[in-house]
Amino acid sequence: MEFNDNYPNYETMAIHSEEEGVKVRKKLWRVFWIMLVITLVELGIGINQDSWGLTGTLLLKFTYIIFTIVKAGYIVYAFMHLGDENHLMRKVILWPYISFALYLVYMATITEGTYTRDHKYLLDTQLVQQKQKIREDALKGKHGGEEHGGDEHKESGH
Amino acid sequence: MAHAKPIDWGGNASPFASSYGKIFMWFFLISDALTFTSLLAAYGFHRHQHPETWPVPSDVFHHFPFLHGTHAPLWYVGFMTFVLIMSSVTMVLAVEAGHRKNKKGVIIWMFWTIVGGFTFVGSQAWEWYIFINGSDAGATRDFINYETGQWVSDTFHGANLHVNEYGNKLFGNFFFVITGFHGFHVFSGVIINIIVLLMVVNGAMERRGHYEMVEKVGLYWHFVDLVWVFVFTFFYLL
Numbered sequence: 001m002e003f004n005d006n007y008p009n010y011e012t013m014a015i016h017s018e019e020e021g022v023k024v025r026k027k028l029w030r031v032f033w034i035m036l037v038i039t040l041v042e043l044g045i046g047i048n049q050d051s052w053g054l055t056g057t058l059l060l061k062f063t064y065i066i067f068t069i070v071k072a073g074y075i076v077y078a079f080m081h082l083g084d085e086n087h088l089m090r091k092v093i094l095w096p097y098i099s100f101a102l103y104l105v106y107m108a109t110i111t112e113g114t115y116t117r118d119h120k121y122l123l124d125t126q127l128v129q130q131k132q133k134i135r136e137d138a139l140k141g142k143h144g145g146e147e148h149g150g151d152e153h154k155e156s157g158h
Numbered sequence: 159m160a161h162a163k164p165i166d167w168g169g170n171a172s173p174f175a176s177s178y179g180k181i182f183m184w185f186f187l188i189s190d191a192l193t194f195t196s197l198l199a200a201y202g203f204h205r206h207q208h209p210e211t212w213p214v215p216s217d218v219f220h221h222f223p224f225l226h227g228t229h230a231p232l233w234y235v236g237f238m239t240f241v242l243i244m245s246s247v248t249m250v251l252a253v254e255a256g257h258r259k260n261k262k263g264v265i266i267w268m269f270w271t272i273v274g275g276f277t278f279v280g281s282q283a284w285e286w287y288i289f290i291n292g293s294d295a296g297a298t299r300d301f302i303n304y305e306t307g308q309w310v311s312d313t314f315h316g317a318n319l320h321v322n323e324y325g326n327k328l329f330g331n332f333f334f335v336i337t338g339f340h341g342f343h344v345f346s347g348v349i350i351n352i353i354v355l356l357m358v359v360n361g362a363m364e365r366r367g368h369y370e371m372v373e374k375v376g377l378y379w380h381f382v383d384l385v386w387v388f389v390f391t392f393f394y395l396l
Contacts, residue, residue: 006170010177011368014257021258025251032247039243043236046216046395055214061396068391072384079250079380081373089174089181097188101195108203117207138302138309 031078038067183374187381190343194385197339198392201332213325215394221288235394238281239386242344245274246383249351253376256369261358264372268355271379275348282341289333292316297323333393340389343382350375 016024042064045054054060077083082090107113121128174181205212216231223234248270255263292315299321303310314321317330324330354375363369 008171008175010172010175010180011366011370014370014373015259015368016257018258021254024254024257028247028250028254032243035243036240039236039239042391042395043232046232049216064391064395068387071387075246075380075384075387079246079383080377086173086175089176089184092174093184093188097191100192104195104199105202108199109206113203113206116203120207134302134304134307138307 028078031074035071035074038071042067177370179370179374180377183377187377190381191385194336194339194388197332197336198388201336201392204328204332208326208328211326213322213329215396218289218324219285219394223284232394234281234285235390238278238285239390241274241277241281242383242386245271245278246380248274249376249379253369253373256363256372259364259369261361261364264358264363264369265355268351268358268372272348272351272355275344275351275379279341279344279348282337282344286334286337289330290316290318292323336389337393340382340385343385347375347379347382350378 045052045060045063049055049060082093172178172181219235220229220231221234222228222230248267252264252267252271255267294315296313296315298311298313300309300311302308314323316323317327317333319327319331319334321327322330354371357363357371358369363371
């Protein structure tokens with residue numbers, strides 16, 4: 001097989017002319033203004049959320065998350081130039097990351113997060129009982145065996 | 159041999175039409191992004207567990223430097239966000255100047271990026287200082303002294319890894335770990351920026367014939383900004 005050492009020099013292929021530079025800068029400043037407006041809207045909502053009665057609502061949460069993802073998209077596609085990269089590079093960067101992140105968010109909030117929240121007291125019954133016993137003893141004011149009072153509670157957990 | 163950009167890979171070229179260094183900067187950033195995603199997912203998980211005790215961020219972060227006692231929720235963190243977005247813009251302008259081989263432009267824009275980075279790190283240190291010291295009123299907690307078995311009541315101020323006057327202590331733990339890890343990234347980004355700036359000033363990029371090093375450090379810097387966008391949303395807004 002013929003050996004070919006004529007590998008493209010990608011570093012110098014990125015160099016562009018002054019005219020192209022003007023266009024690129026115009027695009028970058030437009031992205032900056034969009035991001036600034038989004039941030040100001042977010043802050044405006046954040047400062048007024050109590051008076052508008054939005055604190056803690058699902059609508060507000062999704063509004064923020066959508067704004068955040070839009071901003072992240074602008075950073076990655078415009079500032080990090082991923083939009084101008086080869087389509088294979090774009091996919092090899094985005095697809096594994098996005099699939100992992102979505103699965104993680106699904107686990108943390110929808111499945112595992114909700115299960116452990118709703119079954120908090122089933123998960124560590126021993127610890128809960130132990131704490132309850134200490135609490136009751138303290139309320140009653142009875143705590144026999146001052147010298148090894150702490151150890152006794154620790155041992156009852158095993 | 160002509161090097162038309164390959165649509166699909168046919169050998170003799172990078173399948174990603176990119177230099178080795180840039181591809182691996184991206185791979186590093188993916189792994190770093192996974193770390194931050196895991197940390198933020200863990201934050202979301204625990205926040206989901208304790209909806210009733212979780213502090214409302216605008217009640218925690220409402221201070222502004224030199225204005226003691228004012229209630230200005232989110233204004234300071236808004237300023238920090240602006241500084242970081244602005245430094246991201248100056249960084250991308252430095253990259254663009256590098257594509258035109260404009261040494262002077264690269265130096266000016268990288269200098270402003272470094273100024274923005276230091277401003278951000280300093281702001282974060284101030285924010286930590288306020289959070290650790292807490293409010294004048296503080297909070298009272300009752301707990302059982304395990305040695306004596308007696309109820310004890312004391313007043314404490316601010317937050318650390320053990321207590322948090324504003325609510326659930328996990329909020330403080332995640333705040334310190336995640337913003338600390340992010341601040342560490344900003345700090346190291348500033349250091350790398352300074353090194354690359356010195357290389358540019360010394361003419362190392364001109365000798366190489368391209369400014370791709372600026373582009374690579376720029377990728378890292380934008381990533382730091384990207385993480386802050388998420389940290390800002392999850393810690394200060396939601």
